[in-house]
Amino acid sequence: MPGAPWLAAEVAGTVEETPRVRTLTLGAPGWPGHHAGQHLDVRLTAEDGYQAQRSYSIASAPEDGVQLTVERLDDGEVSPYLVDEAREGDRIEIRGPIGRYFVWEASDPTPLLLVAGGSGVVPLMSMTRHRAAAGGRAPVKLVYSSRRLEDVIYRSELEELAARGDGFEVVHTLTREQPEGWTGYSRRIDPELLGEVAWPAAERPRVYVCGSTRFVDAAADGLITLGYEPQSIRTERFGATGS
Amino acid sequence: METRDLRLDGNAIGGLLLEVFGLDLTAAPSVCGSCGSRQEVARLDVYVNAPGVVVRCCRCQAVMMRIVQGRGRTWLDLSGTGCLELGELG
Numbered sequence: 001m002p003g004a005p006w007l008a009a010e011v012a013g014t015v016e017e018t019p020r021v022r023t024l025t026l027g028a029p030g031w032p033g034h035h036a037g038q039h040l041d042v043r044l045t046a047e048d049g050y051q052a053q054r055s056y057s058i059a060s061a062p063e064d065g066v067q068l069t070v071e072r073l074d075d076g077e078v079s080p081y082l083v084d085e086a087r088e089g090d091r092i093e094i095r096g097p098i099g100r101y102f103v104w105e106a107s108d109p110t111p112l113l114l115v116a117g118g119s120g121v122v123p124l125m126s127m128t129r130h131r132a133a134a135g136g137r138a139p140v141k142l143v144y145s146s147r148r149l150e151d152v153i154y155r156s157e158l159e160e161l162a163a164r165g166d167g168f169e170v171v172h173t174l175t176r177e178q179p180e181g182w183t184g185y186s187r188r189i190d191p192e193l194l195g196e197v198a199w200p201a202a203e204r205p206r207v208y209v210c211g212s213t214r215f216v217d218a219a220a221d222g223l224i225t226l227g228y229e230p231q232s233i234r235t236e237r238f239g240a241t242g243s
Numbered sequence: 244m245e246t247r248d249l250r251l252d253g254n255a256i257g258g259l260l261l262e263v264f265g266l267d268l269t270a271a272p273s274v275c276g277s278c279g280s281r282q283e284v285a286r287l288d289v290y291v292n293a294p295g296v297v298v299r300c301c302r303c304q305a306v307m308m309r310i311v312q313g314r315g316r317t318w319l320d321l322s323g324t325g326c327l328e329l330g331e332l333g
Contacts, residue, residue, distance in 0.1 A: 055257070055258060095262075098258050098261060098267060099267065101253070101269035
């Protein structure tokens with residue numbers, strides 16, 4: 001089809017993010033570039049010709065090539081290969097970028113609220129990295145819900161970005177288990193939590209929420225309770241995983 | 244797992260719509276043929292676990308699109324969609 005050619009891509013490097021999550025850097029000649037927040041489709045072809053394809057969010061800033069961060073779903077057809085088996089030099093096929101709806105440009109100065117559940121942080125990390133790479137000035141708050149501290153993806157990079165003091169803040173909540181001395185939140189996202197950390201609705205922030213369906217519904221409903229306009233909240237749901 | 248966990252949104256079929264239409268439709272406004280609600284395709288409710296893909300209005304839950312692929316063909320039922328607005332979407 002003319003709008004969706006599959007491109008050959010080569011795994012150029014991998015990084016273990018957490019025990020269940022890995023980042024893959026892809027080399028893909030002919031890749032047209034992406035906007036922060038978009039995803040792509042990955043297609044694998046077995047020796048017998050069987051094909052499986054899934055969508056994955058792009059983790060990298062548009063300034064920085066194509067990186068995918070993938071969480072292993074134990075009953076998945078594609079993610080176990082990408083997380084556990086793919087090696088440098090392996091070839092896969094990709095199609096995209098996809099998603100003109102869930103995108104953010106660093107030139108936009110409007111306050112930005114990012115709400116992430118589990119690996120829903122991935123497209124929001126692309127936005128965060130895009131802001132850093134492009135020198136964006138929008139004040140940003142990232143509210144990030146994980147099960148445990150060791151499940152937090154990009155933990156040290158987020159700390160470093162927040163330590164710059166240039167208007168990026170991250171607020172963690174750990175829903176299942178907290179380390180001793182944990183001073184962050186320790187419950188699922190609810191209107192009260194959002195009310196304490198989010199921009200007041202009167203500031204008319206832009207909002208991006210990504211996570212499992214339950215997470216996204218809870219976060220979006222909470223923000224609407226706080227007076228956010230439904231149309232100001234952009235959401236992306238990825239099924240029954242995450243926090 | 245409950246039925247509500249199976250509900251995704253229009254972002255999830257961005258690649259499929261790109262394949263079928265040759266356009267990225269996730270930001271395209273759509274009008275529900277039942278209630279007249281106008282929403283970007285990304286905001287619609289999407290079920291991918293049916294035989295094929297079922298897209299429902301996020302306001303009134305009426306079926307807006309059904310997309311089935313097989314044997315090298317695509318069957319596209321848009322009878323529940325009042326209008327799809329295609330701009331500079333590619």
